[in-house]
Amino acid sequence: MRSSCASERIYKWTLPAFEGELPDGRRYNACPTAGVCVDLCYARAGHFRHGTVLAAHQRNLQYVLDDLPGWEAQMTEELQHRRYRAPEGGTVHVRVHDAGDYLSLPYLKAWLRIFRSAPHVTFYSYTKQVALLEKWARPDQPANFHFRFSYGGTQDGLIDPARHPHADVFPNEESLQAAGYTSQTPSDLQAVYGPNTLGLAANNIPHLKKRQGKETFRALQEAADADKPVRRHGRGPAPRLPQAD
Ligand code: SF4
Numbered sequence: 001m002r003s004s005c006a007s008e009r010i011y012k013w014t015l016p017a018f019e020g021e022l023p024d025g026r027r028y029n030a031c032p033t034a035g036v037c038v039d040l041c042y043a044r045a046g047h048f049r050h051g052t053v054l055a056a057h058q059r060n061l062q063y064v065l066d067d068l069p070g071w072e073a074q075m076t077e078e079l080q081h082r083r084y085r086a087p088e089g090g091t092v093h094v095r096v097h098d099a100g101d102y103l104s105l106p107y108l109k110a111w112l113r114i115f116r117s118a119p120h121v122t123f124y125s126y127t128k129q130v131a132l133l134e135k136w137a138r139p140d141q142p143a144n145f146h147f148r149f150s151y152g153g154t155q156d157g158l159i160d161p162a163r164h165p166h167a168d169v170f171p172n173e174e175s176l177q178a179a180g181y182t183s184q185t186p187s188d189l190q191a192v193y194g195p196n197t198l199g200l201a202a203n204n205i206p207h208l209k210k211r212q213g214k215e216t217f218r219a220l221q222e223a224a225d226a227d228k229p230v231r232r233h234g235r236g237p238a239p240r241l242p243q244a245d
Helices: 036-040 051-066 068-078 105-117 130-136 173-178 206-212 217-225
Strands: 002-005 010-013 019-021 027-029 092-096 121-127 145-150 166-170 197-201
Touching: 036 206, 036 217, 051 068, 068 105, 105 121, 105 130, 130 145, 166 173, 166 217, 173 197
Parallel strands: 010 092, 092 121, 121 145, 145 166, 166 197
Antiparallel strands: 002 010, 019 027
């Protein structure tokens, strides 16, 4: 894992976004419940697509797919290193997945064991695997694991916005505040400590901002689920229909 933010000591573990092909020719889908987010995904643009970055994320995935017990053992051991121990009263944070998701039950179960093995660390995730997490993580949720459902996936309909911590992607800061959401911009740790209603302003990637227009991921997914056209404010292709699992 690498630290992405020295001041907040957030470490990250990530997989490649959505579909692709490993160097050995195997096809994968690391985001099985991705929906409209696929066409608006920051992790499928920019530096994430650069050769070395994508290759590193694909190596992570390959390790998980080929040797899940070995990967779990190594992760468990790594988290005992003193860099994951904060001074008295503090905690180190690990964000599980900048891109990718809990792609299978065995993988989720491995993480749940890892979380329990490292109570000195606080883990968090944004996830679109609503049914999987509700069934397998919620009933006996490790105290040091926080997850937040993110809109734009094929299981959005299972999210209860009044009850579930969730995140939606808005076109900008003004629109998320107008909707009564709290911005994630000051700190990604709002995913852990923020209110149920967390808003992310769209990344400043011009072609993706244009494609998103003035809609939120939640609204775009609702429109896709209803198979109806959504009012477009920008040019570019309409969001695709949700992917089949
Ligand atoms: S689930 Fe996340 S990483 Fe995967 S395609 Fe959607 S936005 Fe990208």
